[in-house]
Amino acid sequence: MSTVVDARGLSCPQPVLMTLDEIKKVNKGEIEVLVDTDTSKENVTRAAESQGWQVKEIQGKGEGYRIIINKD
Amino acid sequence: MKFPTDENLIVGLDRADDAGVYKVTDNLAMIQTVDFFTPIVDDPYWFGQIAAANAMSDIYAMGGVPKTAMNLVAFPVKQMDISVLRQIIQGGLDKMTEADVVLVGGHSVEDDELKYGLSVTGFVHPDRVLTKKGFRPGDRLILTKPLGTGIINTAIKAGLASKQITKTVTEVMATLNRDAARVMADYPVHACTDITGFGLLGHMAEMVVDSGLGIRISAESVPILPEVLNYAGMGLIPAGGHKNREFRESVVDFQPSIPRAVQDVLFDPQTSGGLLICVDGESSDALLASLKEVAQDAAIIGEVTMEPKNRITLSP
Numbered sequence: 001m002s003t004v005v006d007a008r009g010l011s012c013p014q015p016v017l018m019t020l021d022e023i024k025k026v027n028k029g030e031i032e033v034l035v036d037t038d039t040s041k042e043n044v045t046r047a048a049e050s051q052g053w054q055v056k057e058i059q060g061k062g063e064g065y066r067i068i069i070n071k072d
Numbered sequence: 073m074k075f076p077t078d079e080n081l082i083v084g085l086d087r088a089d090d091a092g093v094y095k096v097t098d099n100l101a102m103i104q105t106v107d108f109f110t111p112i113v114d115d116p117y118w119f120g121q122i123a124a125a126n127a128m129s130d131i132y133a134m135g136g137v138p139k140t141a142m143n144l145v146a147f148p149v150k151q152m153d154i155s156v157l158r159q160i161i162q163g164g165l166d167k168m169t170e171a172d173v174v175l176v177g178g179h180s181v182e183d184d185e186l187k188y189g190l191s192v193t194g195f196v197h198p199d200r201v202l203t204k205k206g207f208r209p210g211d212r213l214i215l216t217k218p219l220g221t222g223i224i225n226t227a228i229k230a231g232l233a234s235k236q237i238t239k240t241v242t243e244v245m246a247t248l249n250r251d252a253a254r255v256m257a258d259y260p261v262h263a264c265t266d267i268t269g270f271g272l273l274g275h276m277a278e279m280v281v282d283s284g285l286g287i288r289i290s291a292e293s294v295p296i297l298p299e300v301l302n303y304a305g306m307g308l309i310p311a312g313g314h315k316n317r318e319f320r321e322s323v324v325d326f327q328p329s330i331p332r333a334v335q336d337v338l339f340d341p342q343t344s345g346g347l348l349i350c351v352d353g354e355s356s357d358a359l360l361a362s363l364k365e366v367a368q369d370a371a372i373i374g375e376v377t378m379e380p381k382n383r384i385t386l387s388p
Contacts, residue, residue: 013230016307038318039311046307046332 002030007040008064015040016047019069023051028071030056036064044069082201083134088278089203090130090265093196101198105130108144108189112225112343113242116156120163120188121246126268126344127190128171132253133266133347134203136196141168143178146187160188171248200257202264204279211262211376212356213287216252216367217346219272219337220300221245222310227303237299244297245344251366252347259359260352267345270316273338273384275348277320281382288385289338289374291330296337304333304340312341324384338386350376 005022007015015035022031031053033044045055048069057068075085082101083093091105107127111119124141131138143164147157168175173192224241227233233241249266256264265275272294280287316339326335346367351359356372363370377385 012311013226013232013308017230020306037311039309039314042314043307043309046305046309050306 002032002068005031005033007044008034008036010040011037012039012043016043019044019047020051023048023053030068030070033067033069034064035067041065041067082198083203087205090133093134093201095198099197101196101201103131103134103136103194103196104192106144106189106191108146108187109343110185110187112245113228115242116159117163118242118246120160120165121167122242122344123160123188124164124167124190125246125248128167128173128192129249129266129268129344131192131194132249133264134194134196135200135253135257135261135264136194138171138173138192138194140174140176141190141192142176143180144187144189144191145178145180146183146185147180148184148186149182152186156186164188164190167246167248171250202261204263204265205283207263207279207283207285207350207376208352209285209376209378210353211350212353212372213289213374213376214349214351214356214360214363214370215267215272215295215346215373216249216349216363216370217244217247217267218295218297218369219267219340219342219345220297221343221345222271222313222341223300223303223308223337224297225343226308226310227299230308232303232308234299237297241297247344249347252363252370255362255366256347256349256351256359258362259355261349261359262352263350265348267342267348269312269341270320271313271339271341272348273324274316274320276384277323280384281323284381286377286380286383286385287374288377288387291334291338291386291388293371294338294373295369295371300337301333304336309336310341313339316341323382324386325380326386327388329388330386346370
C-alpha cells in the first residue's frame with residue numbers, strides 16, 4: 001500500500017519538500033509522487049535518493065509524471 | 073532576423089556576447105548593456121545592490137569600465153509600500169557609487185511583479201575589447217567567484233539554508249567584478265565573460281562552439297560555495313539549471329566518475345557570478361596570485377586545448 005504525494009501545479013522547491021516530509025513520516029515502504037514538470041521530476045528523484053530511497057519507476061502520465069519510490 | 077549594422081559596430085547581435093560595443097573614435101568605444109530581474113533575496117536594500125552589481129558586470133567582462141547608468145523599475149504600487157522601492161534604489165545607488173558610476177535617469181512602470189535593474193554604459197579602448205572569442209591553445213581559464221547561487225537561493229526558498237550561507241551568498245552576489253577586471257587588465261587576457269543565467273558550462277559552451285578549439289575543465293578545481301553540493305544532492309535545483317543542462321549537455325563530455333551533484337552545480341544559473349578569464353598559460357599563475365588579493369575564491373579551473381574541437385571535457 002503506497003501513500004500519494006500530489007505535487008502537481010506546484011513549483012520547486014515545493015515538490016521536494018513534500019516528498020522529504022512524506023519520507024520522514026513513513027520511514028520506509030512505497031510512495032507515489034505526482035508532479036507535472038521535468039524540473040520537479042529531476043528534483044524529486046534526487047531528493048528521494050539523497051534519503052536512501054530508490055526510484056522504482058517513473059511513468060509519464062498525461063501532462064506529468066508518476067514517480068514511484070521505495071525503501072525496504 | 074537581420075539587424076542593422078555599421079562600420080563602427082565592434083560587437084553586435086550577430087553573436088552572443090555580454091554587451092554591445094560601438095567605436096566612437098579610434099581611442100574610444102562605448103559599451104552598452106541592460107539587465108533587470110525579480111527579487112532573489114528578501115532584503116530590498118541587498119536586492120538593489122545585487123541587481124546593480126549584476127547589471128554592471130557585463131561591462132567589466134568586456135574589458136571596460138562602467139560610467140553611467142539608468143534605473144529600470146517595475147513596481148506593484150498598489151500592493152507594496154513605496155519604502156521598499158526606496159530601499160532597493162538606495163542599494164543600487166550605493167553599488168553605483170562604489171563603482172564610480174553616475175546615475176543619470178531611469179524609468180518606472182506599474183507591474184504586478186517587482187523588478188529592478190539597470191541600463192549601463194561604459195567605455196573601453198577599441199583595441200582592448202574582450203569577447204567570448206579569441207582564446208588560444210594553452211590558455212588557462214580562471215573563475216573569480218564560487219558557484220552555487222541558484223541552488224542556494226532555492227534552498228533559501230525552501231527554508232533549508234543556514235543563516236551563515238544566506239549571508240555569504242548575498243555578499244558574493246553583491247560583490248562587484250570591478251577589482252578582478254582591473255587586475256586582469258595588466259595581463260595577456262585573450263577572452264572573458266561573466267557567469268550568469270546559463271551557468272558555468274552554458275557560458276563556456278557559448279565560447280567553445282564554433283571556436284575550432286576545446287576546453288578541458290578539472291571539476292574539483294572549480295570553486296563552489298559551502299553547502300551547495302549538499303543542497304544539489306537533495307534536489308534543490310532551480311528549473312534554469314535543468315534547462316541549462318538540457319540545452320548544452322551535448323557539448324560536454326563528463327567522465328562518469330563525476331558525481332551528479334557536481335554536474336548540477338556546473339550548470340547552476342548564477343546571479344551576478346564571477347568572471348571567466350582566458351589568459352596566456354605562461355601568465356596564469358601570476359594573474360591568479362594577483363586576483364587572489366581581490367577575489368579570494370579565484371581559481372584556475374582548466375585550459376584551452378586543440379582537441380576535441382568545439383567541446384568541453386570534464387575530468388574529476
